[in-house]
Amino acid sequence: DAGVTQSPTHLIKTRGQQVTLRCSPKSGHDTVSWYQQALGQGPQFIFQYYEEEERQRGNFPDRFSGHQFPNYSSELNVNALLLGDSALYLCASSPNGDSSYEQYFGPGTRLTVT
């Protein structure tokens, strides 16, 4: 049973560029959450997707957007990259309903903005 997968593993971008990160949830999970983890910090919630819609959003600017596909996979898009966007981006999946607290994390995508 494949767990949560993310691609790419590493990414280097230049300020002002746009980036797309991808996540495939664990089998049987229909909810995907995205987190940003800056160096030396805990993960910060960006948003969560369920039924192809953004269900909840953290305190992040509109430059951060996402999408969920019918197969439950998800993308995180960041526009107009800033140096401060350099971080590890984690995707977590969970089943809906009473087990929604069971979040399983992927290995993350390390984004470096130069």
Added chain:
Amino acid sequence: AQTVTQSQPEMSVQEAETVTLSCTYDTSESDYYLFWYKQPPSRQMILVIRQEAYKQQNATENRFSVNFQKAAKSFSLKISDSQLGDAAMYFCAYSNTGNQFYFGTGTSLTVIP
């Protein structure tokens, strides 16, 4: 707003000994979940243990146990018989909706052979 505080940036323990990691949180909710996650150098966050706030009994998972003090808003993790593989960053996390998780800043645990 919910906040999670881990006041120990770094901890160390001798192999086979016991160590306790501290966590406090702030919330006005009465029903919520608390978690401890482990993040090894491989970066993948792994759930160590989970506690439901409505349960008075402290959760236990093999060598890992928690001391949940709801009135004090305290949630500590005890690791018994520490092993080299326990070395990692440990994050305390809170969620009351299952949607948004709030994480602390982490405690780096070193296990000394």
